[in-house]
Amino acid sequence: MPVIERTAQLDPGTREQNLLAYKQIRDRVADAQHLSVHGAPERSVAKHRARGKLPARERIDALLDVQSPFFEIGQLAGFEVYEEQLPSAGLVTGVGLIRGSLCAIFANDATVKGGTYYPLTVKKQLRLQSVARRLRLPCVYLVDSGGVFLPMQDEIFPDEHHFGEMFKNIAEMSADGIVQIAAVMGSCTAGGAYIPAMCDETVIVRGTGTVYLGGPQLVKAATGVDVEPQELGGADVHGVISGVVDHIANDDIEALSMIADIVARGDRREVRAPSRSPRPPLHSPESLDTVIPASSKTPIVARDVLAHLLDASELVEYRANYGRTIVCGTGHIEGYTVGVIMNDGVLFSEDSLKAANFVELCSQRDIPLLFLHNVNGFMVGKQYEAEGIAKHGAKLVNAVACARVPKLSIVIGGSYGAGNLAMCGRSIGPDFMAVWPNAKTTVVGSEQAASVMALMKIESARTRGTPLTEEEIEEIKRPIREGYDRQGESVYVASRLWVDAIVDPVDTRSWVSLALSMLPRNHGTTRFGVFRM
Template sequence: MTVLSSRIDTASAEFAQARESMLAALGEIDAEHAKALAGGGGEYVERHRSRGGLTARERVELLLDEGSPFLELSPLAGWGSEYTVGASLITGVGVVSGVECVIVANDPTVRGGASNPWTLKKSQRAGEIAAQNRMPMISLVESGGADLPSQKEIFIPGGRTFRDLTRLSADGIPTIALVFGNSTAGGAYIPGMSDHVVMVRDRAKVFLGGPPLVKAATGEESDDESLGGARMHAEVSGLADHLAEDEHDALRIGRRIVARLGHRKAGPPPAAAREPLHPGEELIGVMPPDLKIPVDPREIIARVVDGSEFDEFKPSYGTGLVTGWADLHGYPVGVLANDHGVLFGAEAHKATQFIQLANRADTPLIFLHNTTGYMVGREYEQSGIIKHGSMMINAVSNSTVPHFSVLVGASYGAGHYGMCGRAYDPRFLFAWPSARSAVMGPKQLAEVLSIVARQSAARKGRPYDEEQDTLVRQMVEDRIEAESLPLFLSGRVYDDGVIDPRDTRTVLGLCLSFAHNAPVRGTDRFGVFRM
């Protein structure tokens, strides 16, 4: 393979400025992560502890194999909304008894673990990851059910959570529920639809309607234990498969259940991994604060792939898109990476062929986004840019090898689609703090609206207010800039998390390992390519 060299001058003023900007952005992200880590805050955490309960994060930590990694997903869900950052739920992938599992844990310190609209999006994304990568799913349950004031937003789509659990089971993907406290109303169906159920004695309560609702509906007097206690479900209803003495015992039983699953990875194992020749620490200064400045994506690739070795494909053709073959943590991968520029017809043709080749070779694909989209203009429309971009999007849409996307810079317009954005079902999608994603850049979008308004005034024979135009353009530009930031997009679960650039190799290595729980197979079936 060809070993990539580097032209980055870590002693330059440009590198120092980029590094300082990235560290400042990471500081903002860390401050928001801290809100998720705090759960419902000190008062509610202490109240939960006083009742003898472990926190949700303690439960996750004790469930995992000692010293093993846990890749938390969607930690910023709900950011910018009226709900707590993190959406009262922890999701991620970790190793339990040697098996990579998707873990979903209610945080009872946040409104009793009740589910709001962002909780729903976050939990359903976790279910997608379990299904796509064929990993067992473990639910650590303690939830009061739906957050009632937001019921109109979650009642209808919330049913999908239960449907997805049954589909995982039907597809042979194990589902396990460890119930630590209340699991009421719709939440009762989480253990009800799981393959394996563990309940904690004297603490777990699972019922469709609690004593007050039963009294109101039927007039019947009942208590928590006889209506839905762990012992009743273990001895009478049969809903509980295991009765745990306490929370630690429930986690122990959960680990033993996973150990007995007989889980085997279906994908090929990795070869021996080699560290890149160029330090990943330098990724902190790769992206300039001004995303209009081009960045050679080979500088990123050289700090992510094994041995910094990269066999480039078509290096002299469609140079705005770098494509080639490498290994990452021992797994063969194909890489598609933008240099910030627009995508022309040549780049689209190159990507289409490369994606087809990756599918022939059953090789996963990594997309590093930094593009403003496909080229526009009379010359390019007449030369068929729509056809060319459609070919690339067709190839991405129908490719069946695992895809992994990282937004490192700009990811605008249909370029976001062609580079396997969220709507194209990448196995995982992460963003650097430097990333921006929207229909188009803020300045361009504001300019388009200004032109349309100016033309409308001219058609009606009305004078155009230039001062008002300036104010509106600035307002639109500021709004679109705010809505293209990683915090905004991550808050809406449009990515799986905002990561430190220095962690890119580790995160992608973990995700490749997760994906190899399922078969890694390409396809030769694509839609009609409009040549």
């Protein structure tokens, strides 16, 4: 198999500046990750433990098989989004092995706002449910929630992709034979009570677990009757009298053991083995800093990056001499076969046709696709429009959207506008999507956005007969540029669940291989839409 030869690296001076800049970016990401995992108020955590309850992440650790990885989705969700911090949006979600079976796990974090659902909490739960449905993963809900965060009910309750959709998903997945299991490990209030009530099988923890449509306060307000939580909806009520739950556990650990036993009784959803033995790249991923600029405005040499990511640095390139600003080819990552599509410049018509054909080939051969974004978009100008770049670009978007092989998408530099769509951005439906810490993604680059907005104001001022000075033009551009730069940075993007994770370049091979191990060879038969010829 052909070996990729590195062609360039940053000169020593640039490399030193780059390492410093990249360290600052990594530190920003690390701070966000730390607060997302450990940011719950100490007082809330202490109160939680005093009740004999394990924190959400410890529950997951106790539930998973020993040495099972946890493929977390949306760790940074909620970071710096609301007026108050909402670590991991109050819900820990991901995929891991329980008794040898891949399962989607949802764990409310009651130490964060009582585990109540904010808009991003709902979005995060729906995101993993969509993954579980597509991959047919058993769903395990570790419930400990006060329900909807009432001050924001208009952003959580009424609409089609709001709170109610999670119950619709539970019903539909159960009907489709995708097992739904719940453990009531704390409060399960109001609409949240329907999670355990709708699941196939449910466990409740005596003394801490409660299920009720209206809590003690609501009962008092509605009827004037005082009632204790356990008396209203505890384990003895629902495990002995109402039949809302199926099993009673004495503590968290026993409940998690019961959940594992329930999972073990069903069909195992096993991981997929690699097609060959893994081989390390000839160039270590740890030295990627020598070829990756910290700034997304600086070009990244595609083949140099691939030399650090692919097994044995080997790539069978497709049409290497045609459409030269996009690299397509097959290789392996940790032994898993992948079809790689990576930008090496702006997209022209030839690049679109080449990549669309490559997607067709991979779809026909059940080869998973890995998209590595670093693209400003499609080439613009009179000549290119006349050549039909719009219809050629549409062919690529069509092919990517319709391909039913596994699709992974990673923004490693910039990813802007229609280039993001062509490279399987979030809206096109990759199975999983990540960004590198240095990455940027917006509808256009910050400088282009600032220039377009400034030109509009310049033209308006010229029409009025009051032309703008250079200083006034810069005053128009600066806030637009700064806003786009902030909204495009990796932490901002991840905190809003526009991607599933921020992945460091060093960890990219592990993230890709773990994702591929969970994905089937295909998601059904590929049928493409009409290609405009």
